[in-house]
Amino acid sequence: MSTVTATHYTIGAFAKAVGLTAPTLRYYETEGLIEPHRLANGRRYYEEADIDWVKFLLHLKGTGMSISELKQYVQWRAQGDATIPQRLALLQQVKADFLVQFNEVQHHLQILNDKINWYEAKEAGLTADQESFRAYLQRLEHHE
Amino acid sequence: MSTVTATHYTIGAFAKAVGLTAPTLRYYETEGLIEPHRLANGRRYYEEADIDWVKFLLHLKGTGMSISELKQYVQWRAQGDATIPQRLALLQQVKADFLVQFNEVQHHLQILNDKINWYEAKEAGLTADQESFRAYLQRLEHHE
DNA sequence: ATATAACTTCAAGTACACTTTAAGTCAACC
DNA sequence: GGTTGACTTAAAGTGTACTTGAAGTTATAT
Structure with missing residues (x-):
């Protein structure tokens, strides 16, 4: 039996990892682009896979997509x-x-x-x- | 003795010619990017050469220059x-x-x-x- | 234990480049 | 000569994408 150690990022560490600021990540979250997990005490945490997701969003953003277009995209994605x-x-x-x-x-x-x-x-x-x-x-x- | 007929544009006609709106032209003027001539009654008029100038400014703008950078450029230009x-x-x-x-x-x-x-x-x-x-x-x- | 750094929410503020409104003057057409 | 449209200024409003501030809680380091 093996134990997998998942890497957890606080919002600050995650912000550094993706090249954004913590406030920007919270803003993106209110816009529905990201949905981090929460610890029992209410603090956000992010996982390795979230880094790829945010970087992908930033690539799309870089092609000219607005936040609201990204939001639409994310909503559709959630629908399968x-x-x-x-x-x-x-x-x-x-x-x-x-x-x-x-x-x-x-x-x-x-x-x-x-x-x-x-x-x-x-x-x-x-x-x-x-x-x-x-x-x-x-x-x-x-x-x- | 020959008479040259210079083409005069009202702000509306000029706006169409350069693909902007009249309010935008006035805004650019307050920012020091354009300086149209005035008729005796206070109305602006623009000449043929102003079209090239505005189009050039729009090319610079399109490369990422901000209004304030354009303003700086224009000020330097005016200094010779x-x-x-x-x-x-x-x-x-x-x-x-x-x-x-x-x-x-x-x-x-x-x-x-x-x-x-x-x-x-x-x-x-x-x-x-x-x-x-x-x-x-x-x-x-x-x-x- | 206590300071300090990082986190929390919510609301207000900022930057940029216009755009719109208000109140009025002027010009062109029938 | 009167209506319509284009012009005038100055100030306020808009949209986008954050950024900052306030007030408080929690975690980390000495």
Whole structure:
């Protein structure tokens, strides 16, 4: 007969493990994203598997999902496999929105890079005195 | 002797041209990002070149610059070429921060994609019943 | 034993970027 | 010439995602 020693985290230790603060974890809990266990004295404790769950939530959050979308996702998840189509549709929509944003942001970076290069050229005295950034962009054929 | 007809935009027309609302343009103005001209009766008007300027600001904003960073940038710009080093340093910092974020976000997308693929496989009955998403990720060798 | 650090709840506060409202002026069209 | 719509300012309100404070309880270290 063997005894398994499960790792228990206090909210503070768990916060460090996932890179959040204790208040943020309590906030996420009120939003229904996490449901830690409780000791007899009322204190929260978290387990190893909760770390993966929170990190996964943070990945989803990082793709642009709001707290309320995450909440919806979590609620569907709690209802079992019957809600897999809804969850899949939500994630596909999140992905589609993400890709739109992603392309926009790459264009923003392009302009930022152009401007940096323009300043660097100007500092190095390599740009014609009167060439405007607008003209410079056109020269590079980045329209808009 | 020739007469040049400059295009004048009211705030409403200009808002449409740059994809913002009139209140947002006024807000940006109070933040020092734009300085439209005024007619004798006190109404704002904008010119063609202002469109490029606002669009450029929106590109910078899209790379993660806050309103106050944009304000700082605009103030330096108004001070002339002597502030080019500061402006360049600011934009380079913005770019560095952007690239960090960009990499993080690509990783988030990777996880989102994995999850979508996992759901799709599960719906198609192609995943072993009991395989968890965690195990699935490990199988794909995406650690963390 | 006692200080201090970590936990508890609940409510209020913060930051950012707008958005909306109120009260009024001005301009264009029929 | 009167109604409708666009403009003006200033101040207050909104949404999101936390963060901080207050007041109290519990656990850990010396």
